[in-house]
Amino acid sequence: MTYADLSDEELLAASRREGADRAMLVNELFARHYERVARWCLRCTGDRDSASDLAQDVFLRAHRHLDLFKFESRFSTWLYTIVRNESLRRLDRHRHRPLTDSDEVLAELASIDLAPDELAHRSQRDERLKRFLAATLDAVERRVFVLHYGDGMPLDAITRLLRLDNASGAKAYIVSARRKIVKVTSRLKARGEGL
Amino acid sequence: MSDERATGLEHALAATPDCVPVARFTETLSDRERQHLEICARCQSELALWSEFEQSHPAADEGVTVSWIVAELARLNQPVSGGAPRTPFAWLAAPLWRWGAAFATVALVTTGVYLLQDREPAPRELSNTPQTYRTVQLEIRGPVGDLTAPPGAIDWVAPEGAVGYDVEVFEVDRTPLWRTTSSNSHVELPAAVVRQFVPGKAILWEVRARNAANRVIAESGTQRFRVAIAGSSPKG
Secondary structure, three states, X not given: OOHHHOOHHHXXXXXXXXXXXXXXXXXXXXXXXXXXXXXXXXXXXXXXXXXXXXXXXXXXXXXXXXXXXXXXXXXXXXXXXXXXXXXXXXXXXXXXXXXXXXXXHHHHHHOOOOOHHHHHHHHHHHHHHHHHHHXXXXXXHHHHHXXXXXXXXXXXXXXXXXXXXXXXXXXXXXXXXXHHHHHHHHHHHHXXXXX | OOHHHHHHHHHHHOOOOOOOOHXXXXXXXXXXXXXXXXXXXXXXXXXXXXXXXXXXXXXOOOXXXXXXXXXXXXXXXXXXXXXXXXXXXXXXXXXXXXXXXXXXXXXXXXXXXXXXXXXXXXXXXXXXXXXXXXXXXXXXXXXOEEEOOOOOXXXXXXXXXXXXXXXXXXXXXXXXXXXXXXXXOEEEOOHHHHOOOOOOOEEEEEEEEEOOOOOEEEEOOOEEEEEOOOOOOXXX
């Protein structure tokens, strides 16, 4: 049996056995995922050098934490969480909050400044917002909305990561989502109802 | 909209304890998880991103760039010539004494050169790239490019009228690593900072020169260097 016959998890388990050539086995394991990590990083950052730096940091972090992998998920899923978190960590440091506009609809959605006696119900309100989005927006609009307003991900990164091939990418979905939200909330307001 | 409100929306859209963990996406979901997934925009977004990571292939316009990044990752981990194959990022797993010995060697060599020449380390010791890199205003000496060892100092040419300098060192995402002021056109990097210059990791730095009126009169722009991994070819 060669290394190529082993699954990622088998390869990692083999690397932990006494006397194993850990270095070589981990090398093989990581090399299997270079392309998908490189692809993700390119889509996230949009340029080659930043993507290369991000990809290197992802594998550095993966190597540092490799012993924490408990075989409770697939290795690629574990690696995905590192890629995702590392990407968002960077975006978080760079981003300008997307919610700087004065859009009244978004302000309404974001008006979580509840009275003290309402704080206990905050989780219910968050749940209601998610249900509202599910009922109001289509699948792609929901994804774009959550990634942009929930994670602060730039629209161009969302366009590349979700491979949106329409002319204006994620921006079109945000515009469409906001239009729908305006329409529904206006209707609710006219009936004297909230979210 | 205020930041507070923005944070409120982020909170409202964040994962909750009911959300399906990413690790479960490869398994058969329970009825409860499926029902949650149907209404939870957060989980749907996570599933979409994870699917793209797991399943997609480079688009036509990505292929060349992705190949370049893959080659770069492989280059950083290629076998040392004549030696045993190394593992990717295996240098991270090196015992502490090896790290200690490596830094001690660098420190010893730097000190030796300093004592022998009775002057600050020349730029050539900091970089294998052209030693002077002219930015818009401030002429810098190094370190820049790919280096064979972690640099111990930052050097530049003092512009006329400068009485002090602001020096900043960052990670590539501009997370500050170190910040100082100096009245000389040279600053020694503390050992704790140098320790963060691990092979393969790109580091940025900037210098701003100030005059007696405390005005910025020259800037280096953002400079970049990286300590090459043994066995790979440093590039400028």
